[in-house]
């Protein structure tokens with residue numbers, strides 16, 4: 001595996017690349033741990049840094065500092081004048097003791113979608129979901145602990161990860177997904193199109209995601225960003241403890257109907273627009289990447305109605321509700 005620093009539009013992150021013994025693909029983890037870039041917390045609450053156990057391990061007794069720097073096993077931030085930062089002893093496994101009330105990290109398991117992420121296809125919201133997940137994980141997390149000092153800030157810097165799985169087309173691959181799109185153009189929905197091609201509606205697995213999260217010590221007590229009940233169940237079967245499911249509201253549905261805001265999500269921020277209407281920040285504007293259109297609406301409705309996604313339907317007109 002290897003790691004490098006990636007500045008994102010929403011803040012700094014570290015990209016980890018994993019090989020595995022199940023397939024020949026390179027799966028990824030984008031780790032967001034903003035505390036590593038901030039002043040020490042004044043809340044009295046601190047979280048252990050998010051580090052990869054396998055990356056921090058000593059791979060070879062002869063490996064040099066430069067070897068460790070090149071593969072990403074350094075601590076801190078590299079610069080032209082700061083290069084001697086390879087300090088494996090700092091690796092926090094097991095995690096350092098922390099104060100009470102450390103907020104749970106926010107995790108998103110994302111599946112590859114060339115059409116939605118790279119080409120900007122308006123058939124799905126995958127590109128928008130990836131951007132929104134990084135934005136939400138980068139947001140400061142409210143601290144509810146009694147240990148927060150009087151007058152101290154009530155948040156700690158955002159922390160969590162996007163696990164990017166190379167499971168294009170819900171696991172059927174790009175070629176089959178393109179064939180499925182042609183069937184969808186004939187009027188079939190995304191589930192039926194898969195079935196007509198002899199595939200399952202969803203052929204993804206989450207063992208590799210769980211293994212990556214274990215490597216990052218992010219498998220116990222996480223908040224999971226998803227609407228997909230199968231994903232929650234699969235990760236729980238892999239031994240993960242999920243303390244909260246945080247919904248992903250499509251930006252276009254939220255923008256058209258602010259009442260869709262889901263209660264109980266710590267990740268959503270409410271603001272008032274110029275007409276005094278409450279909206280969820282990011283639902284309309286963040287990155288300017290809100291996808292909308294008839295194809296997307298049909299796709300999202302199918303996910304709710306046939307795949308059981310936990311999201312209130314956005315209805316365009318009373319006729320659509322029948």
Ligand SMILES: Nc1nc2c(ncn2[C@@H]2O[C@H](COP(=O)(O)OP(=O)(O)OP(=O)(O)O)[C@@H](O)[C@H]2O)c(=O)[nH]1
Pocket residue numbers: 109110111112113114123124126129167168169170171172177180190194225226227228231248303309
């Ligand atoms: N076969 C097929 N795959 C699609 C289609 N549209 C998007 N995908 C794939 O679906 C995957 C994303 O799945 P989603 O159902 O959007 O999301 P999810 O991860 O199951 O659920 P959430 O966590 O709630 O977002 C990616 O691998 C996309 O390539 C489609 O029409 N057909």
